Every structure is written in C-alpha cells, then in structure tokens.
Amino acid sequence: MKRNSKKHLCGAITKRTVRKVLLSNLPTDILSQILSWLPINDAVRTSILSREWKYVWRGHTNLTFDSATMRKQYFKASFGYGFINATEFISRVDTVLRQHSGVEIKHMEVKHMLHNKHANHVDRWINVAIASKTKELIIDLNGGFKLSLSRDISRGIYRDKGEPYNIPPQLFSADNGPYLQRLELTSVSLHLPADFKGFLNLKKLTLVDVSITDEDVQCMLSRCNLLEFFEIAYCRMVTSIRMPKPLNQFKHLLVDKCPLLQVIELNCSLTVLEYTGTVVPLIFTSTCRLKNILIKFMTCHAALDYMVTGFPSTLPSLETLTLHCAQRERIILPGKTFIFTHLRHLRLELVLLGNKKRHTDVLDYAYLLEVAPFMEKLELLMWLCCQRRPYCKEDGELRSRPPHHHTHLKFVHISGFFGHKDQVELALHILRSSIMLEKMEINPRVEIADCDESEKQFYEREQYVDGHRVATEYVCKADHRNVVDA
Structure with a gap:
C-alpha cells in the first residue's frame, strides 16, 4: 500500500514538472506556432493568462475572420453564432489586425456579407495580406452562404445584393506573384490589370459568383503555370472556359452552374473533371489523361444518349464516371x-420523369454492359417520378435482351427499385450476363442526394414494401449463385 502511494506521488510530481516545462520554458516562436492551431478569437483570449502571454498571439499565422471567430459570445448558442452586422465585423477585424505583428501570415480568410461600399476596409485587409506575403487568401463577401447562390441560379433569380466589391489591382502586382499559392474569391468583381504577369506559385484558384469576363478567366489560367486546381461557379458573365496553353501541373477542374456557359475547351493533363450545368461541348485539344469525371446536368438529357453519342472520344484513360441526368423520353x-475501354467504375443517377405514363425504358440501360466491357463496379441510383404499379404476372412476360457475357463486372448496386417491370428486367439481365458477379445490392430507397426530401419520403412510403417484395420474388429466385442482397 505504501509502495503504491509513493508511486502515485512520484507520478503526480512528474506530471506537474512536465506541465511546468510546457507552459514556462517553451520559446515564444513555438508558443506562437501552437496558438496558430487555434481560431483567432481563442488565441487572442490567451493574452489575459499572464504578462508573458500578452503578446504571444500576435504572431498568429492563421487568420480566419467570420461569424464564428468574430462573435461576441464565447459559447455557441443553440441557434448558431448569431448575426454580426457589417460595422461590428469590420471593427473587430480591424482591432485584431491593428495589434497583429503582420509578419508571416500563412492563411487569411474574410467571410462576411460586404459590398463595394466597404471597399476601404477590405482594401486595407488585402494590403495586410500582401505585405505579410500571405500564401493563402480567401475573400468571401457572400458570408459563406454558397447554398443561396445555388438556389438563385437554379431558379433563374438574380438578387440585388449591392454593388460587388472590386478586387484592387495591387493584388495582381508582380510583388505578390511569388508568394500566393491559394486564392479564393466569392461575390466580388474582378478586372485584371493590363500588366498582369501571373502568379508564379499559385496552385489553387477558386472563383465563385465573380463578375469576370471570358478574357480575364483565360488570362489567369494561361499565366499561372503551376496551377493544379481551378473552380469556377455561379459566374453569370462567363460564356466559355478555354485553356489554349498547356498547363503540365493542372489536375482538377470544377465547373458549377455558370448559366451562360457554352463551351469548355482544354489543353492540359487534367485527371479530374466535375461539371454541373446544361449540356455543353467538352473539347480536348490533345489526347486527355482524364481518369475521373463527375457530370450533373440541370436540364433533361438521357444519360445513355450522352454516353454513347455526346461524350468526347478522346478519353482513352477514363476509369471512373459519375453522371446525373433527368430523362423524359x-x-x-x-x-x-x-x-469505354478503361472504364472500371460507373455511377448513374437517373431521374426518370413522367406524369400518368412514363415513356422511358429502364431495360435500355442493359446496353451499358456492351459499351463498358471492362467495368468492375456499377451503381444505378434511380428515382422514378411517375405512377406505375409494381410488376405482377398480369403485366405480361418479362422481356429479355440477347445474352451478353460480361467478364469483369463484380459489384452492382441498384437503388430506387420500386419493382417496376423494366427494373426487374434490367436486374435479371445484369444478373444473368455478369459471369464474375460477386454481389448485387437492390434497395427500394431513393439515394439520389439532391432530390426533394418530402417527395422522396412519399415515394418510399408508396413503393418500399412492393419494391422489396418484387425483388425477392423475381430477382432473388433467379439467383443461383447467392450474390443478390435485396
């Protein structure tokens, strides 16, 4: 017992000694680096700990100014951090920057609803970023409410939020070029100066709801030779995205809901492409190394038709394709x-529309086994927006396509399986044709993410039990290898 007490006492002394070393003997630059892992508001609060801690936070290298970090209350309320008006926000940001050392700011982020009438303040903050050789600069003057931009574009709405802030020309000066590695601009206006030479080390560029011309977009892309990632979204003036000059480091392009966009023309070693919008031509001026494509069409277009006729033929390396389409005819x-000789993973999100009668035929998608002979994983996420009862024998004999032996398909996932006749026929065709199939999952639930939740729940209530019953009765009974999981 004494031995345990002595051991416990030694352990307590050791812990106090370690704690004393951690708090008292670390160099100031190490402490400053540790504080940089905290949000700026929490870092500032450490100044009240002691005289030694009063100025440690001033070397904070990660400055994020938003409603969370500039809030009055320390604890988050149940309804969020609360609204901070522009005057309060500006005052608090100015207070922090006035006391900050202004040296080695690696990341500066301003996220609040501001307009061009606040230009003097935002200009001053950008000048601080330039003077401190900031590597990552994020200016989001929509307050981080990207969802509101998406809804406005989808509904064709343009809200007058005040004249957008004009990015000052000094941000694009040659002095700032060598340091900036990441630039994100949201809800601003951008006009490149005539002497813009590019950002020598910029790797990530994001333009969201930016008033910018096609020429300036092309200029930025052609003069940032180390660019790896480019996102452009909700830009209402942009009609084309062209990259005539090869960018050897460029890997990832994300284009989201630019309503006037008509063409995308690329000359680069792109490996990932994400696109949401209307159907536009994808032009690759050289043989492309694209491996991963995610496309979501906002207008009705048959997924199968786009794959077999509208898709670029210069994509010999494509391995993963995700395609979201709504189809009526x-x-x-x-x-x-x-x-598709290299396609290994195909994910189709199919919204099949119809009122009292649906004109589409799910069995047509059996054609996928022919156009993707080396496919290993197939996901068919369906939502049948129509009135049709689950299959029963009174509906006639189940159709079957000519047998097609697929030697690579191993995993199939089908959701939104309401038990309609053509769904049963497709599932049976895949089951019988895929000789290497290891697992087929059939789920009546709707898994397409952006569908209206209330409508999804209505369809699931009406169709879930029938879909499960039909899958069990017709698909599982035809499964002689025990690979179907309904």
Missing part, C-alpha cells in the same frame, strides 16, 4: 458507339 440506341 426514350432514345433510339445507335448501332455503333464509342467503347
């Missing part, structure tokens, strides 16, 4: 199509 399948 059935298409006529062509006799000869482009074969």
Whole structure:
C-alpha cells in the first residue's frame, strides 16, 4: 500500500514538472506556432493568462475572420453564432489586425456579407495580406452562404445584393506573384490589370459568383503555370472556359452552374473533371489523361444518349464516371458507339420523369454492359417520378435482351427499385450476363442526394414494401449463385 502511494506521488510530481516545462520554458516562436492551431478569437483570449502571454498571439499565422471567430459570445448558442452586422465585423477585424505583428501570415480568410461600399476596409485587409506575403487568401463577401447562390441560379433569380466589391489591382502586382499559392474569391468583381504577369506559385484558384469576363478567366489560367486546381461557379458573365496553353501541373477542374456557359475547351493533363450545368461541348485539344469525371446536368438529357453519342472520344484513360441526368423520353440506341475501354467504375443517377405514363425504358440501360466491357463496379441510383404499379404476372412476360457475357463486372448496386417491370428486367439481365458477379445490392430507397426530401419520403412510403417484395420474388429466385442482397 505504501509502495503504491509513493508511486502515485512520484507520478503526480512528474506530471506537474512536465506541465511546468510546457507552459514556462517553451520559446515564444513555438508558443506562437501552437496558438496558430487555434481560431483567432481563442488565441487572442490567451493574452489575459499572464504578462508573458500578452503578446504571444500576435504572431498568429492563421487568420480566419467570420461569424464564428468574430462573435461576441464565447459559447455557441443553440441557434448558431448569431448575426454580426457589417460595422461590428469590420471593427473587430480591424482591432485584431491593428495589434497583429503582420509578419508571416500563412492563411487569411474574410467571410462576411460586404459590398463595394466597404471597399476601404477590405482594401486595407488585402494590403495586410500582401505585405505579410500571405500564401493563402480567401475573400468571401457572400458570408459563406454558397447554398443561396445555388438556389438563385437554379431558379433563374438574380438578387440585388449591392454593388460587388472590386478586387484592387495591387493584388495582381508582380510583388505578390511569388508568394500566393491559394486564392479564393466569392461575390466580388474582378478586372485584371493590363500588366498582369501571373502568379508564379499559385496552385489553387477558386472563383465563385465573380463578375469576370471570358478574357480575364483565360488570362489567369494561361499565366499561372503551376496551377493544379481551378473552380469556377455561379459566374453569370462567363460564356466559355478555354485553356489554349498547356498547363503540365493542372489536375482538377470544377465547373458549377455558370448559366451562360457554352463551351469548355482544354489543353492540359487534367485527371479530374466535375461539371454541373446544361449540356455543353467538352473539347480536348490533345489526347486527355482524364481518369475521373463527375457530370450533373440541370436540364433533361438521357444519360445513355450522352454516353454513347455526346461524350468526347478522346478519353482513352477514363476509369471512373459519375453522371446525373433527368430523362423524359426514350432514345433510339445507335448501332455503333464509342467503347469505354478503361472504364472500371460507373455511377448513374437517373431521374426518370413522367406524369400518368412514363415513356422511358429502364431495360435500355442493359446496353451499358456492351459499351463498358471492362467495368468492375456499377451503381444505378434511380428515382422514378411517375405512377406505375409494381410488376405482377398480369403485366405480361418479362422481356429479355440477347445474352451478353460480361467478364469483369463484380459489384452492382441498384437503388430506387420500386419493382417496376423494366427494373426487374434490367436486374435479371445484369444478373444473368455478369459471369464474375460477386454481389448485387437492390434497395427500394431513393439515394439520389439532391432530390426533394418530402417527395422522396412519399415515394418510399408508396413503393418500399412492393419494391422489396418484387425483388425477392423475381430477382432473388433467379439467383443461383447467392450474390443478390435485396
């Protein structure tokens, strides 16, 4: 017992000694680096700990100014951090920057609803970023409410939020070029100066709800030779995205809901492309190394038709394709199509529309086994927006397509399976044709993410039990390898 007490006492002394070393003997630059892992408001509060701690936070290298870090209350209320008006926000940011050392700011982020009438203040903050050789600069004058921009674009709404702030020309000066590695601009106006030479080390560029011309977009892309990632979203003036000059480091392009966009033309070693919008031509001036494509069409267009006729034929390296489409009419399948020789993973999100009668035919998607002969994983996420009862024998014999032996498909996932006749026929065709199939999952639930929740729940209540019953009765009974999981 004494031995345990002595051991406990020694442990307590050791802990106090370690704690004393951590708090008292660390160099100021180390303490400053540790504080940089905290939000700026928490870092500032450490100044009241002692005289030694009063100025440590001033070397904070990660400055994020938003409603959370500039809030009055320390604890988050149940309804959020609360609204901070522009005057309060500006005053608090100015207070922090006035006391900050202004040296080695690696990351500066301003996220609040501000307009061009606040230009003097935002200009001053950007000048601080330039003077401190900031590597990452984020100016979001929509307050981080990206969802509101998405809804406005989808509904064709343009809200008058005041004249957008004009990015000052000094941000694009040659003095700032060598340091900036990441630039994100939201809800601003941007006009490049005539002498813009580019950002020598910029790797990530994001333009969201930015008033910018096609020429300035092309200029920025062509003069940032180390660019790896480019996102452009909700830019209402942009009609084309062109990259005539090869960018050897460029890997990832994200284009989201630019309503006037008509063409995307690229000359680069791109490996990932994400696109949301209307159907536009994708032009690759050289053989492309694209491996991963995610496309979401906002207007009705048959997924199968786009894959076999509208897709670029210069994509020999494509391995993963995600395609979201809404379809009303059935298409006529062509006799000869482009074969995806490298495609391994295909994910289709299909919204099949119809009122009292649906004109589409799910069995048409059996054609996927022919156009993607080396596919290993297939995901079919369906939402059938129409009135149709689950299959029963009174609906006639189940159709079958000519047998097609697929030697690579191993995993199939089907959701939104309401038990309609053509869904049963497609599931049976895939089951019988895929000789290497290891697992087929069939789920009546709707898994397409952006569908209206109330409508999804209505369809699930009406269709879930029937979908499960039909899958069990017709698909599982035809499964002689025990690979179907309904």
